[in-house]
Amino acid sequence: EDKVVQSPLSLVVHEGDTVTLNCSYEVTNFRSLLWYKQEKKAPTFLFMLTSSGIEKKSGRLSSILDKKELSSILNITATQTGDSAIYLCAVINDYKLSFGAGTTVTVRA
Amino acid sequence: DTAVSQTPKYLVTQMGNDKSIKCEQNLGHDTMYWYKQDSKKFLKIMFSYNNKELIINETVPNRFSPKSPDKAHLNLHINSLELGDSAVYFCASSQGGQGGYTFGSGTRLTVV
Numbered sequence: 720e721d722k723v724v725q726s727p728l729s730l731v732v733h734e735g736d737t738v739t740l741n742c743s744y745e746v747t748n749f750r751s752l753l754w755y756k757q758e759k760k761a762p763t764f765l766f767m768l769t770s771s772g773i774e775k776k777s778g779r780l781s782s783i784l785d786k787k788e789l790s791s792i793l794n795i796t797a798t799q800t801g802d803s804a805i806y807l808c809a810v811i812n813d814y815k816l817s818f819g820a821g822t823t824v825t826v827r828a
Numbered sequence: 829d830t831a832v833s834q835t836p837k838y839l840v841t842q843m844g845n846d847k848s849i850k851c852e853q854n855l856g857h858d859t860m861y862w863y864k865q866d867s868k869k870f871l872k873i874m875f876s877y878n879n880k881e882l883i884i885n886e887t888v889p890n891r892f893s894p895k896s897p898d899k900a901h902l903n904l905h906i907n908s909l910e911l912g913d914s915a916v917y918f919c920a921s922s923q924g925g926q927g928g929y930t931f932g933s934g935t936r937l938t939v940v
Binding site: 760 | 832859861863868869870871872873876878883884886918920922925928929930931932933934
C-alpha cells in the first residue's frame with residue numbers, strides 16, 4: 720500500500736523562527752511530490768518536485784526532494800502568523816495524488 | 829473565474845437521505861477526482877475519472893456513485909447517508925494525472 724508520512728504532526732513556533740517539515744514516501748511508480756498549504760478551505764499549491772536535489776523557492780518557502788532517501792523537506796524562514804496552516808505533502812503515482820496526514824504549523828506573534 | 833467549483837458549499841441532511849454534490853472545472857483538464865477529508869484533516873482519494881472514464885475507485889462503499897457527463901464535470905451522488913459520511917468533500921482536477929492538481933473549495937457535509 721502507498722504510504723506518505725509527514726513529521727512532525729504539529730508544531731508551534733514564534734514569529735521569525737525557521738521551520739522544517741519532513742515528508743517521506745513509499746509508493747509504486749513515483750512521478751512527483753507536491754506540497755500544499757491548507758488554511759480554511761481548499762489546499763493551495765506550493766511546489767511540485769520531480770527531480771532530486773533541485774531546490775524550489777518561493778519567497779520565504781523552499782523545498783527539495785531526495786529520491787534516494789524517498790523524502791522531501793519544506794522550509795519556511797522568518798515565519799509570520801500568516802504561515803499558520805496545515806502543510807500537506809502528496810505524491811503522484813498512477814493517476815492519483817496520495818496525501819500524508821499533514822503538519823499543523825502554528826506561528827505565535 | 830473559479831477554476832474548480834463545487835456546489836453546494838454546505839450540506840446538512842438526515843441519515844438515510846440521498847444527496848448529490850456537483851463539480852465543474854474550466855481548466856480544460858482531462859482528469860477529475862473526489863477526495864474526502866475527515867475530522868483529522870486526512871485527505872483520501874475516493875474516485876478518479878480520466879476523459880469521463882472511471883480509473884480509480886478506492887474501496888468506497890457503493891452508496892457513493894460518481895458520474896461524469898463530460899470532461900468538465902464530475903458529480904458525486906450518495907445514497908442512504910450515514911453519520912460517518914460527515915466530512916469535507918473536495919473535487920480536484922489535473923491534466924493527465926501527472927501534476928498541477930487544482931482543488932475546489934470543498935463541500936462540508938453534515939449528516940444528523
